Amino acid sequence: MNYRPLFFVLFILAFSACKTKNHLHKIEGKQINVSDSIAADQRIEAFIKPYRERVEKDLDSVLAYSVATLSKSDGEYNTAIGNMMADAVYEEVNPVFQKRTGKSIDFVLLNHGGIRAIISKGEITTRTAFEVMPFENSIFVAELKGDQIKELIDYLVIEKRAHPISQLKIVLNADGSLKETSSKEKPLNYTKSYFVATNDYLLSGGDRMNFFKVNDSVYDLNYKVRNVLLDYFKKTDTLRPRIDDRFIKIK
Amino acid sequence: MKRRDFIHQTSAASALIGLGGFGLSSFSSATKKITILHTNDVHSHIDPFGPEDGRNPNQGGVARRASLIESIRAENPNTLLMDAGDIFQGTPYFNYYGGELEFKLMSMLKYDVATIGNHDFDNGIDGLYAQLPHAKFDFVSSNYDFSNTIMDSHVKPYRIIEKDGIKVGVFGLGIELYGLVDENMYKETKYLDPIETTQEMTRILKQQEHCDLVICLSHLGYKYSRLPEKISDLSLAEKTKDIDLIIGGHTHTFLKKPTIIKNAEGKNTLVNQVGCYGINLGKIDFYFDANKNKSAEGTSIIV
Numbered sequence: 001m002n003y004r005p006l007f008f009v010l011f012i013l014a015f016s017a018c019k020t021k022n023h024l025h026k027i028e029g030k031q032i033n034v035s036d037s038i039a040a041d042q043r044i045e046a047f048i049k050p051y052r053e054r055v056e057k058d059l060d061s062v063l064a065y066s067v068a069t070l071s072k073s074d075g076e077y078n079t080a081i082g083n084m085m086a087d088a089v090y091e092e093v094n095p096v097f098q099k100r101t102g103k104s105i106d107f108v109l110l111n112h113g114g115i116r117a118i119i120s121k122g123e124i125t126t127r128t129a130f131e132v133m134p135f136e137n138s139i140f141v142a143e144l145k146g147d148q149i150k151e152l153i154d155y156l157v158i159e160k161r162a163h164p165i166s167q168l169k170i171v172l173n174a175d176g177s178l179k180e181t182s183s184k185e186k187p188l189n190y191t192k193s194y195f196v197a198t199n200d201y202l203l204s205g206g207d208r209m210n211f212f213k214v215n216d217s218v219y220d221l222n223y224k225v226r227n228v229l230l231d232y233f234k235k236t237d238t239l240r241p242r243i244d245d246r247f248i249k250i251k
Numbered sequence: 252m253k254r255r256d257f258i259h260q261t262s263a264a265s266a267l268i269g270l271g272g273f274g275l276s277s278f279s280s281a282t283k284k285i286t287i288l289h290t291n292d293v294h295s296h297i298d299p300f301g302p303e304d305g306r307n308p309n310q311g312g313v314a315r316r317a318s319l320i321e322s323i324r325a326e327n328p329n330t331l332l333m334d335a336g337d338i339f340q341g342t343p344y345f346n347y348y349g350g351e352l353e354f355k356l357m358s359m360l361k362y363d364v365a366t367i368g369n370h371d372f373d374n375g376i377d378g379l380y381a382q383l384p385h386a387k388f389d390f391v392s393s394n395y396d397f398s399n400t401i402m403d404s405h406v407k408p409y410r411i412i413e414k415d416g417i418k419v420g421v422f423g424l425g426i427e428l429y430g431l432v433d434e435n436m437y438k439e440t441k442y443l444d445p446i447e448t449t450q451e452m453t454r455i456l457k458q459q460e461h462c463d464l465v466i467c468l469s470h471l472g473y474k475y476s477r478l479p480e481k482i483s484d485l486s487l488a489e490k491t492k493d494i495d496l497i498i499g500g501h502t503h504t505f506l507k508k509p510t511i512i513k514n515a516e517g518k519n520t521l522v523n524q525v526g527c528y529g530i531n532l533g534k535i536d537f538y539f540d541a542n543k544n545k546s547a548e549g550t551s552i553i554v
Contacts, residue, residue: 021541022283022417022463022539022540022541023539023540023541024537024538025538025539025540025550026536026537026550027495027521027537027538027550027551027552027554028536028538029509029523029534029552029553030508030534030554031506031508031525031531031532031533032531032532033310033530034310034311034315034530034531035309035310035315036299036310036315038315038316039315039318040315040317040318041317041318042314043317044317047355047356047359048298048313048314048352051344051347051348052297055343055347058343058347130343136340136373222433222435
């Protein structure tokens with residue numbers, strides 16, 4: 001502090017009449033990680049608290065009941081949780097699609113990786129829907145031509161993964177080759193177009209489902225996958241989805 | 252006496268002398284420092300990720316960000332805080348409160364200015380408009396023409412903020428909404444060409460208003476390797492001039508450090524983005540020297 005008067009004197013002496021322009025002479029850039037080593041601001045924390053409590057309470061509101069724990073790893077070619085999700089998409093979205101376009105969804109294809117959590121046996125809450133589907137993906141219906149439908153089936157046959165499907169049936173021979181396919185009880189016809197409901201992730205080629213990339217027409221249903229689940233849970237008192245024969249390999 | 256105190260007091264002294272200019276060549280005393288803090292794509296992440304989170308355990312959180320910002324402001328009061336869009340959507344807070352809490356908290360953290368991301372239209376342009384009373388900061392967007400929408404006059408093309416005699420011009424750029432956001436959501440918002448808009452903005456901010464710093468808050472995205480012709484922060488930086496810093500968003504790009512790009516005039520432009528979800532805070536310090544003798548020298552960039 002002793003130096004202070006001296007600097008004032010220096011500054012006054014140094015004062016000159018010439019016009020000064022601000023010259024940018026140095027830039028330093030970095031990023032700081034917001035980690036748990038930084039203490040939370042208590043005023044902010046207190047402000048958030050009532051909002052958080054209301055959300056938490058609502059997320060814990062019970063919508064339905066599951067008779068079993070459902071996991072996407074239980075099942076080889078189809079799973080109970082995947083079947084439930086794809087069926088929920090068909091059931092909830094098809095009426096919206098029909099109303100808007102006068103057409104019907106032929107079948108549903110989602111991705112196995114899109115099931116983000118298990119559903120535990122017991123009460124199903126709003127939180128369950130947020131856990132199973134934390135992302136904001138929404139449902140689209142794409143009109144796929146016959147050759148794309150063939151690509152889609154080839155993809156599923158090669159993948160041998162329980163990608164959730166609804167209103168579609170695939171039977172594999174014991175050697176893994178394709179035996180038969182059908183949609184709504186009718187064999188797939190590769191000269192025909194089909195309306196396939198999926199999510200925006202797959203529509204843009206996610207999981208290498210490239211057959212979705214080129215399509216005649218795409219309908220944005222403006223219906224989030226999570227909301228499909230929430231609406232489905234609200235309607236359903238007790239959830240008892242099963243592994244069935246929609247995608248199987250003959251032994 | 253601590254060095255920090257020394258700098259504080261001398262800069263106070265220079266302010267007292269009154270911007271007239273002085274010929275002290277050997278002192279760093281005339282240095283002014285403007286700190287720009289920034290976030291992008293926070294996506295309603297108000298609470299930190301929990302310890303069990305698979306990707307970002309114990310990361311982020313608005314209350315922690317508040318402490319961090321407070322400590323930086325205590326060190327340098329000449330600090331500005333900005334956000335590059337996609338404030339909305341990503342946690343139940345948005346689904347329940349429609350963005351009210353996000354805007355209220357950003358106001359409490361004293362954000363100065365933000366731009367608009369595509370997800371900020373997720374409750375429609377009416378949903379965004381409805382939350383504006385909770386935002387005590389300004390929105391800038393120079394390439395969204397809102398004149399036929401409810402947002403008309405609520406978003407400025409640019410803002411000029413003066414700190415410690417340094418004029419900082421901030422303008423905003425948004426991504427093309429067609430094909431990305433449902434038209435029913437953005438309604439008659441018109442998307443204008445980002446490069447043409449930038450040329451106009453930099454002309455106003457640099458030539459007309461003589462800003463010392465020009466910052467672009469962009470939600471265009473960092474770069475698109477598979478779509479090289481698609482406008483991005485990197486291509487914008489290359490094709491324009493007179494921008495000092497582009498604060499980006501949209502692509503959720505985690506950069507180890509800001510990128511330095513040669514602009515259309517061969518001068519350096521900084522491009523930065525700090526990932527998403529409030530996991531990081533960007534901090535760019537600009538040091539100005541009022542010393543005339545040094546003005547011929549270039550600008551050193553330490554990243």
